[in-house]
Amino acid sequence: MRKSTRESWLTDLYLIFFLFWVSALAFGMAATRTDYLLINTLFLGITVCLILFTYFWGLITGLLINLAFIFAQVVIVLYATQVDQTVVPWVLAYWLFVPLLLSLSFYGATDHTRKLQAQNARLQSDLVERGAFDEDTNLRTMVSYIEDTAVFTETNRRFDLPVTTMIVRIRYFQEMRSMVSDSQLRELLKLVSQTIKQAMRTNDITYLIDRSNPTWSVLLFTDADGASIAAGRIKTNFTKALAGNDVLANLDVRLVVGVASWDPDKMKTPYDLMNAGIKETEYDV
Structure with a gap:
């Protein structure tokens, strides 16, 4: 400096x-x-x-x-x-x-x-x-997510504020990967990232925690119901943005979202919260 x-x-x-x-x-x-x-x-x-x-x-x-x-x-x-x-x-x-x-x-x-x-x-x-930021989307990655989750959960312990994570994935991504070019994939990552960021509040932090199977995460100071409302907003906004994107308009892309709240009695590490959110994406139909 x-x-x-x-x-x-x-x-x-x-x-x-x-x-x-x-x-x-x-x-x-x-x-x-x-x-x-x-x-x-x-x-x-x-x-x-x-x-x-x-x-x-x-x-x-x-x-x-x-x-x-x-x-x-x-x-x-x-x-x-x-x-x-x-x-x-x-x-x-x-x-x-x-x-x-x-x-x-x-x-x-x-x-x-x-x-x-x-x-x-x-x-x-x-x-x-160092893995702090993703090069294409400029979002924080898994390294930052784990560190920040520890801060969020400590805030939950001290001030009893609800902490929730939202996990966003692309439905059937592995099946559609062979039909998507590298340039389309980069554009898709950017589009989903922008949609999530625009749908969240300024104090909610968005992460790209996995590129191989694109997985986004958001940390929020809210309960599961509040996060579910934001999840619905993300899906709606993404559908509109996808239709208006010339590069991706011909693709049938849908998002799945899982929401999990921090439970200090059942969860011990940031990975527990993340895995709970990933598990919830399996039930998003």
């Missing part, structure tokens, strides 16, 4: 530097636009190229090209003053250092942005590898 915050601050700092030097360049060009329009236009184009070279080819290459541009300017000035006896105005001196500073600040901002993106990608990958 600290490293991510540091990269974010550095990104903002380099971006501020870049905007500052853009403003300085604009001010310098505005001050000399009448007498040196051709030189300003030419050097502006070169500056843009230098920034792009630094971005695409790396910092070292960008620095070398910028130093070559500075050296070329110095050579031109020496030739003009020593050979042609031409006076080169000092007002154009900002072209010696502003392109280099623009290249450095732009590269710094984009480099630290890429590092932030890489950190976010690694974090997401770690969460998936």
Whole structure:
């Protein structure tokens, strides 16, 4: 977290530097636009190229090209003053250092942005590898379900709040799996997940606890009757959503739902509650 915050601050700092030097360049060009329009236009184009070279080819290459541009300017000035006896105005001196500073600040901002993106990608990958979240649906998985169930049941013990789990499965999934493509399966998982989440309250937590035989679970602070009402809402909403989905409209998909409440006298572990809910799906006809 600290490293991510540091990269974010550095990104903002380099971006501020870049905007500052853009403003300085604009001010310098505005001050000399009448007498040196051709030189300003030419050097502006070169500056843009230098920034792009630094971005695409790396910092070292960008620095070398910028130093070559500075050296070329110095050579031109020496030739003009020593050979042609031409006076080169000092007002154009900002072209010696502003392109280099623009290249450095732009590269710094984009480099630290890429590092932030890489950190976010690694974090997401770690969460998936540890089984905390499903990659396609972004739902919590079995690992989180077991941990959260322990918290829910402890709340039940302390405050006597009813705790219920709802298990949702696809009817006859094993039989229909051979008729469903991988892309359709991913779309189906997303559709069921969205339907369940939209049908639940904000404090109800939805999980995808099994992908091989798609099984969703919801933890609720309510009794079995309240969960049954939510189960009916899920089935109704899913039927409507399925009919409106172009990818899945030709499939006959139905959901089965099992509801089980926590019983501290009969249940000892979170698996007992989950298995009770799975058992109830067999009676949903």
